Amino acid sequence: MSLLAVSALTVRTAEGRAIVDDLAFDLAAGGRLGIIGESGSGKSVTSLAVTGLLPPALTVEGSVLLDGVQIVGAPERRLVGMRGRVASVVFQEPLTALDPLMRIGRQVAEPIARHRGLRGADLRGAVADALAEVALDDPRITRAYPHEISGGQRQRAAIAIALASRPRLLIADEPTTALDVTVQAQILRLLDDLVEARGMALLFISHDLAVVSAMTSDVVVMRAGVAVERGTVAGMLAAPTDPYTAELVRSARSLDDRLGRR
Numbered sequence: 001m002s003l004l005a006v007s008a009l010t011v012r013t014a015e016g017r018a019i020v021d022d023l024a025f026d027l028a029a030g031g032r033l034g035i036i037g038e039s040g041s042g043k044s045v046t047s048l049a050v051t052g053l054l055p056p057a058l059t060v061e062g063s064v065l066l067d068g069v070q071i072v073g074a075p076e077r078r079l080v081g082m083r084g085r086v087a088s089v090v091f092q093e094p095l096t097a098l099d100p101l102m103r104i105g106r107q108v109a110e111p112i113a114r115h116r117g118l119r120g121a122d123l124r125g126a127v128a129d130a131l132a133e134v135a136l137d138d139p140r141i142t143r144a145y146p147h148e149i150s151g152g153q154r155q156r157a158a159i160a161i162a163l164a165s166r167p168r169l170l171i172a173d174e175p176t177t178a179l180d181v182t183v184q185a186q187i188l189r190l191l192d193d194l195v196e197a198r199g200m201a202l203l204f205i206s207h208d209l210a211v212v213s214a215m216t217s218d219v220v221v222m223r224a225g226v227a228v229e230r231g232t233v234a235g236m237l238a239a240p241t242d243p244y245t246a247e248l249v250r251s252a253r254s255l256d257d258r259l260g261r262r
């Protein structure tokens with residue numbers, strides 16, 4: 001059985017415009033899938049629909065089975081039990097995931113206490129381990145507030161929080177877009193290592209073909225809410241069938257040329 005099975009997923013605005021239109025994809029336990037598309041193509045709306053986090057103004061039809069549980073139309077209390085435990089999300093902007101008024105250590109401790117029931121010295125040890133896993137094992141960072149650390153450190157902290165509940169699926173929605181290029185590469189490597197080490201499934205969302213191809217070999221290409229192409233990155237690079245995919249490949253190549261990478 002798939003860990004995540006999306007079929008006929010359609011999300012509409014209050015005016016009835018479909019911003020995700022008849023989308024379908026499957027992700028096996030431990031598998032990886034990329035969703036690539038330009039800004040406004042419906043990638044973030046898809047990730048919100050998968051975790052039942054869509055704003056109430058949007059209506060949703062179709063099916064999202066997460067670990068066999070129907071997310072579309074599920075009551076909030078059911079979704080709360082799944083979030084973190086089954087699926088966690090890392091967003092583009094780590095500040096949205098972090099509480100500005102709480103020290104980093106406490107923010108990491110909260111999901112560990114909730115999901116694993118640890119207290120006292122055990123909890124402190126688990127927090128130290130979780131922060132060490134994302135290379136933030138500096139007591140100053142544990143005690144810092146989000147605004148006191150760098151953007152890359154904030155994203156590392158957000159990753160530690162997302163993983164603290166030991167999810168089976170990690171959804172990474174443009175996790176490095178807000179970071180500068182060298183930090184981007186470090187965070188991608190960290191995510192790659194953690195997903196591999198824990199055998200998690202990964203749904204990786206980005207507008208950047210090069211970034212997606214660093215994380216996964218299977219992709220769905222979205223344009224204006226519709227999946228216009230799906231397959232392997234290698235296959236798309238060799239022979240894109242959709243004109244929009246061909247354009248993505250051309251612009252990735254031209255960036256490579258300008259950077260002197262080929």
Ligand SMILES: Nc1ncnc2c1ncn2[C@@H]1O[C@H](COP(=O)(O)OP(=O)(O)OP(=O)(O)O)[C@@H](O)[C@H]1O
Pocket residue numbers: 013014019037038039040041042043044045046055057058207
């Ligand atoms: N709450 C909302 N109400 C109405 N329209 C929305 C809402 N949220 C998103 N949309 C629209 O849905 C479309 C898809 O948005 P989405 O954020 O999923 O795009 P995206 O592919 O993730 O783009 P980006 O990479 O810029 O985040 C856009 O046209 C957007 O304006």
